[in-house]
Amino acid sequence: MQRRMRGWTWIGGHLLVVLGLLHAGGHPARAQSEPRVEARVSADSVKIGERFTLTLVAARAADRDVMFPGVDAGSAVFGDLHAVRRGAVRTRRSSTARRVDSVAYEVTTFALDSARVPVLPVRLASGGDTTVVGTPPRTVPVVSVVGPDAEALRTPAALIPFPRPAWAWGLLALLTAAALGGGAYGWWRWRTRDEEAPDETESEHPYEAASARLRRLERRxxxxxxxxxxxxxxxxxxxxxxxxxxVGVRALEQTTAEVVAALRRRPEVQDATIRRLQAVLEQADLVKFADAQPSPAESRSVLDEAQAVLDALEATQRRDDAQTRDDAQATDDTPPSA
Known part of the structure; x- marks a missing residue:
C-alpha cells in the first residue's frame, strides 16, 4: 500500500511540474511572437528649426515584412515633425524566429514649447494579410533659443552723462530742417503722382500681379x-x-498651418489645391528656417508648382464669381409675388 502511494506521489509530482512549465512557457511564447514597435529620438529637447533623428524600431516574426512610413507622408502622419529625409532600413536577427528592423528619419520642427509625435503606423505583411501597429505617442520639449544670460541683455546699464558741444545742436537743427523739407517735398510728389495715375500695383488684378512676380523669379x-x-x-x-x-485669407500674418486651416474652412477651395499649396509653403519654410539648400532644379520645380497652385486658386475664384453673378441675376429676374 505504501509503495502504491509513493508511486502515485512520484507520478503526480512530475505531472504538476510538466503542467507548470507548460503554463509558464505559453504566455512568453505568445508575447514573443507579437510585433512590437517604438519611436526613439536622438535628443531629450530640441530648438526650433534644429534637425535631429527620429528612429522607428520594429521587432517582428521572421516570416513578416515590415513597411515604415514614407518621408513624404506629411503632417498627417508625423504631426509637429517635418521629415527631411529617410535612411535605409536596417535588419538584424534577435533569434532564429525573430527579426528587428529599424529606420532613421532626419526631422525638424517649428512648434513652440513642445513638439507632438503622434502614433506612427508601421505595417507588417505576411502573405496576403497586413497588420498595422502603432508606436506609443510622445512629446519632445522645444527649448527657447534665448541664452541663459538673457536677463543681462534685457537690462542695459545706464548711459554715462557727458556734455554736448554747441555746434552739435546747430548741426542737429540743420539736419532736422533738411529732413522736414525733404519729407514735405516727397509727400507733395507722392500726392501729385497719385492724382495723375492710380497705383499700378493696387489697380492690377491680384492674379496678374502674383503671376508677374513668379515670372520674374524665373530669371533668378x-x-x-x-x-x-x-x-x-x-x-x-x-x-x-x-x-x-x-481669397480674403490673412496669409501675411499667419503661419503655414493657419493658412491651410483657413482655406479648409472654405468649401469652394478643393482639397487637392490646398495640399499642393501646403507642400509649397512647407518647402519654403524648410529653406527659410531650417537652412535647407535645394538645388536650382528643385527650386525651379517648386516655382512651377507655385504657378500651378495659383492657376487652380484663380480658376476656383472665377467659378465662384460666376456663380454669384448668376444667383444675383436669377434673383433680379424673379417677379415679385402678388
Whole structure:
C-alpha cells in the first residue's frame, strides 16, 4: 500500500511540474511572437528649426515584412515633425524566429514649447494579410533659443552723462530742417503722382500681379544659402499677397498651418489645391528656417508648382464669381409675388 502511494506521489509530482512549465512557457511564447514597435529620438529637447533623428524600431516574426512610413507622408502622419529625409532600413536577427528592423528619419520642427509625435503606423505583411501597429505617442520639449544670460541683455546699464558741444545742436537743427523739407517735398510728389495715375500695383488684378512676380523669379538662379532664402521669401510672399487680396485669407500674418486651416474652412477651395499649396509653403519654410539648400532644379520645380497652385486658386475664384453673378441675376429676374 505504501509503495502504491509513493508511486502515485512520484507520478503526480512530475505531472504538476510538466503542467507548470507548460503554463509558464505559453504566455512568453505568445508575447514573443507579437510585433512590437517604438519611436526613439536622438535628443531629450530640441530648438526650433534644429534637425535631429527620429528612429522607428520594429521587432517582428521572421516570416513578416515590415513597411515604415514614407518621408513624404506629411503632417498627417508625423504631426509637429517635418521629415527631411529617410535612411535605409536596417535588419538584424534577435533569434532564429525573430527579426528587428529599424529606420532613421532626419526631422525638424517649428512648434513652440513642445513638439507632438503622434502614433506612427508601421505595417507588417505576411502573405496576403497586413497588420498595422502603432508606436506609443510622445512629446519632445522645444527649448527657447534665448541664452541663459538673457536677463543681462534685457537690462542695459545706464548711459554715462557727458556734455554736448554747441555746434552739435546747430548741426542737429540743420539736419532736422533738411529732413522736414525733404519729407514735405516727397509727400507733395507722392500726392501729385497719385492724382495723375492710380497705383499700378493696387489697380492690377491680384492674379496678374502674383503671376508677374513668379515670372520674374524665373530669371533668378538661387545657388547659395542667402540667394535661396531670398528666392523662397519672394515666392511665398507672391502667394500670400494673392490670398489676402483675392481669397480674403490673412496669409501675411499667419503661419503655414493657419493658412491651410483657413482655406479648409472654405468649401469652394478643393482639397487637392490646398495640399499642393501646403507642400509649397512647407518647402519654403524648410529653406527659410531650417537652412535647407535645394538645388536650382528643385527650386525651379517648386516655382512651377507655385504657378500651378495659383492657376487652380484663380480658376476656383472665377467659378465662384460666376456663380454669384448668376444667383444675383436669377434673383433680379424673379417677379415679385402678388
Amino acid at each position: 538662379h538661387p545657388s547659395g544659402d542667402e540667394a535661396a532664402k531670398a528666392f523662397y521669401v519672394d515666392l511665398t510672399e507672391a502667394l500670400r499677397v494673392y490670398l489676402v487680396r483675392r
